Amino acid sequence: MPSFPRRGLSAAAPAALALSLLGAAGAAHAEPPMVEPQVINGCGIWPHARCPGVDLRHADLVGKNLAGADLRGANLSRADLRGANLAGTNLDGANLTGARMNKVNAPAASFRNASLVGADLEFARIMRADFTGADLTGATLEAARAQFAWFVGAKLISANLQETKFVTVNFKDAVMEGNLIRYTIFPDSFFEGCQGCPTDW
């Protein structure tokens, strides 16, 4: 059993504690660090950015904050949006083919008529998001949280929906076919007019 220098530790501990408390108090009032945002093809990568139709193919947007941005019709094919903040972002008609969107934060975001073919939304937060008319063929929504989301008329074909939480989700007129629905849940969801929606989940 190793012996610890008890006396030294006990003397140093109060000083260390006092220092850390001072540090914490200082941090609470410190100004947040200044930032140097990226600008890609004329689009400032910041919250509320106005970039409809912008070309962001292959862009590295990992962890970027694009909350509330206007990205209608933007081309985000194969963009890397892992962990990005897309809260309330408008992506209507956007091309997100093959985009990496693992752990993306996109509550109340709008993906109406967007292409999400082969997009990876593993562990995404997509509660209250609107996928009306979106194409999610071959997409992954593994363990995504989709409470109150809308998939009206959306295409969910050959998708990985393992452990996806479809709670109170609107699947009106959606098309589902050949999806992986192992441990997927659909409580309180609405399936009127849906082709291929599960009845025995």
Added chain:
Amino acid sequence: MFPTLSAHRTPAAPATLSAGTGPRRLLLHLAALLLQIALLAGFVSPARAEVAIPPVVDISPLPPLGETWLAANPYRGNPQAVEIGRSAYNQSCARCHGVDAEHQGNAADLRRVDAYCRRIADTGLRAACMLDNDAFFKESVLHGKVRVGVVHMPPWEGLLPQEVVWAIQTFVESRAGSVK
């Protein structure tokens, strides 16, 4: 039409008259049943949609801006705009966003709306960010926030002249320092 939560979650026929113990109980059950019917028929909305009620403020001390919307807030640094904005804000916005923009409840903390722009060191980029932010603020006020069929904030288009909208934004930005 996607069924509303109220219709979906309302337990079916709670007044099944199973108790049957006295006329008062029966009356209560009957009242509950009538309320259920009223709710399902849409006569009474259980979760009322927010209604836009414009504030009463005197904007004559502010430079008039006309009908055409400006791209940027022209009132930054104008102390009168802060005061007029405070009055308008507290009349029309405070119920959800908190008195004097002190954040409370579920609505967005408006003191943080331009927080990212303020942290940009480069002055040119910061101005571009603020321009986007002004447009976002204006659009949010004019068109409200409707998400998957739920009106979280009503549209204010036609109810607020741009002087009031920019004054409210000037006031909200003046409160940025009160964020804890």
